[in-house]
Amino acid sequence: xAVVSQHPSRVICKSGTSVKIECRSLDFQxxxxxxxRQFPKQSLMLMATxxxxxxxxxxxGVEKDKFxxxxxxLTLSTLTVTSAHPxxxxxxxxxxxxxxxxxxxxxxxxxxxxxRLTVL
Amino acid sequence: xxxVKQNSPSLSVxxxxxxxxxxxxxxxxxxxxxxxxxxxxxxxxxxISISSIKDKNEDGRFTVFLNKSAKHLSLHIVPSQPGxxxxxxxxxxxxxxxxxxxxxxxxxGTILTVHx
Numbered sequence: 001x002a003v004v005s006q007h008p009s010r011v012i013c014k015s016g017t018s019v020k021i022e023c024r025s026l027d028f029q030x031x032x033x034x035x036x037r038q039f040p041k042q043s044l045m046l047m048a049t050x051x052x053x054x055x056x057x058x059x060x061g062v063e064k065d066k067f068x069x070x071x072x073x074l075t076l077s078t079l080t081v082t083s084a085h086p087x088x089x090x091x092x093x094x095x096x097x098x099x100x101x102x103x104x105x106x107x108x109x110x111x112x113x114x115x116r117l118t119v120l
Numbered sequence: 121x122x123x124v125k126q127n128s129p130s131l132s133v134x135x136x137x138x139x140x141x142x143x144x145x146x147x148x149x150x151x152x153x154x155x156x157x158x159x160x161x162x163x164x165x166x167x168i169s170i171s172s173i174k175d176k177n178e179d180g181r182f183t184v185f186l187n188k189s190a191k192h193l194s195l196h197i198v199p200s201q202p203g204x205x206x207x208x209x210x211x212x213x214x215x216x217x218x219x220x221x222x223x224x225x226x227x228x229g230t231i232l233t234v235h236x
Contacts, residue, residue, distance in 0.1 A: 004163070034223060043124075043226045044164070044209065059223075093163050095224075109224065111156075111163030 002028050002098040006112035013084055014120055021079045021115045023094030029074035030096035034109065035067075038091045050077045084119040091116055123147045124212050126227035135236050139197040143210035143227050146191065150212040154224070155184060155195045158207045167208075168195070200234045207231050 056069035156164035
């Protein structure tokens with residue numbers, strides 16, 4: 001199946017610093033990538049939709065100036081958490097749309113392994 | 121508001137038996153539904169999906185049933201295996217032309233434990 005990687009898998013930073021998380025589709029091109037966050041024992045919440053070559057679309061309540069998204073190529077999207085604070089500590093997951101999956105004949109999003117961000 | 125709900129936070133099943141995971145939704149615009157399996161500190165893995173034009177989709181041990189009038193879907197796993205133990209999320213997509221191309225709304229997840 002399609003593979004999506006995220007880097008880093010885990011990051012600990014001091015309050016006030018910025019952290020960049022990369023999401024890569026390794027064996028396919030993804031015009032659309034999505035960024036989610038998950039708090040412990042809660043659902044995945046969509047933060048934004050990232051389209052290659054255009055501005056990201058943010059969900060209601062997500063600060064676009066705090067969570068900067070760049071989708072510079074068909075295989076890479078980045079999420080930068082600017083001036084991170086302890087409340088930004090969470091599990092961040094990206095997904096990429098793999099287009100038509102021949103076996104199932106459906107469009108399917110493939111998820112990365114996630115990045116655990118801890119802000120001290 | 122929680123548009124996709126999984127009201128059972130956990131389910132425990134004996135190996136070989138059937139596991140039934142339930143999911144309810146409130147948004148009548150949802151037209152595509154997916155089930156994902158997730159292990160701790162990992163991203164979700166796609167399991168099976170169903171379009172709103174169908175009421176059943178089967179893939180090996182996994183079957184998803186959709187009851188549009190009740191706005192309810194369920195995932196059946198039979199026979200259940202210890203390796204199926206994980207968190208299962210249902211997700212829904214709206215106005216996506218019957219695909220998951222659009223954004224997904226997830227339920228809270230159900231922890232499935234399959235005992236040997």
